[in-house]
Amino acid sequence: MYWQQRKQLACGDTFSSQLHFGQIPVQDWQIDEETSLALDAPTAIADGIRTIALIERRLLAVPNLEGIVLRYGFFYGPGTWYAPDGDIAKQVRQQQFPIVANGKGVWSRIHVEDAAIATAKAVEQGNPGVYIIADEQPLQMSVWLPAYARWLNAPPPIHVSVEQALKAGGAKFVFYGTQLRGVSNAKAKRELGFQPRPLEWLVENTVNNKKNNTLIGKSV
Numbered sequence: 001m002y003w004q005q006r007k008q009l010a011c012g013d014t015f016s017s018q019l020h021f022g023q024i025p026v027q028d029w030q031i032d033e034e035t036s037l038a039l040d041a042p043t044a045i046a047d048g049i050r051t052i053a054l055i056e057r058r059l060l061a062v063p064n065l066e067g068i069v070l071r072y073g074f075f076y077g078p079g080t081w082y083a084p085d086g087d088i089a090k091q092v093r094q095q096q097f098p099i100v101a102n103g104k105g106v107w108s109r110i111h112v113e114d115a116a117i118a119t120a121k122a123v124e125q126g127n128p129g130v131y132i133i134a135d136e137q138p139l140q141m142s143v144w145l146p147a148y149a150r151w152l153n154a155p156p157p158i159h160v161s162v163e164q165a166l167k168a169g170g171a172k173f174v175f176y177g178t179q180l181r182g183v184s185n186a187k188a189k190r191e192l193g194f195q196p197r198p199l200e201w202l203v204e205n206t207v208n209n210k211k212n213n214t215l216i217g218k219s220v
Helices: 043-061 087-093 112-125 141-151 162-178 186-192 200-219
Strands: 005-008 013-019 066-072 074-076 109-111 129-133
Touching: 043 066, 043 162, 066 112, 074 112, 087 141, 109 112, 112 129, 112 186, 129 186, 141 200
Parallel strands: 013 066, 066 129, 074 109
Antiparallel strands: 005 013
16 A cells, blocks of 8 residues: 655656655644654554655755655545455455444545646645645545445445454554544645545445435425
């Protein structure tokens, strides 16, 4: 799940991009660009975070270079794990992607096309520093996973305890399911004019629910 890139651009900017989830929340769920990286996370996560932190520090410290760091939410859309033919979709259809404990881990996402648009905007008008690139719907696992299953016409996800999740998926999966926190995209919206689309499987579920309610109302 760690998507990292370091690229020298013709305009002289350098980009280091990563996922957002290696940060400690500043509020109940919200993380912003100033939030400290979660170096005390489970080892499987913290090791990657330390590497990313080192890359970021080196990038932003290079003299005479406008370094920009993009921290992305979880990618979804065509060609990703969450596409209808993706690996996560297959696991959800087979009820192999469970809700862990209370499912209060908060996930932030970004459509791959919106991520590309935001990256281009950062090249054109971004200021040196860090930008979080994610949509505006941070959702608990207990909310997004059932909605995603419905969107796939898959059976509802099962629930597992922390102990069961530790045995099956390790500390990393427990962290995602119970401790992960969502992010704020306010800086990217303000400085880049970033306007991400709503999460597609939530939009479709809402539309279908409205249609069903309308039909029920007419039948009564």
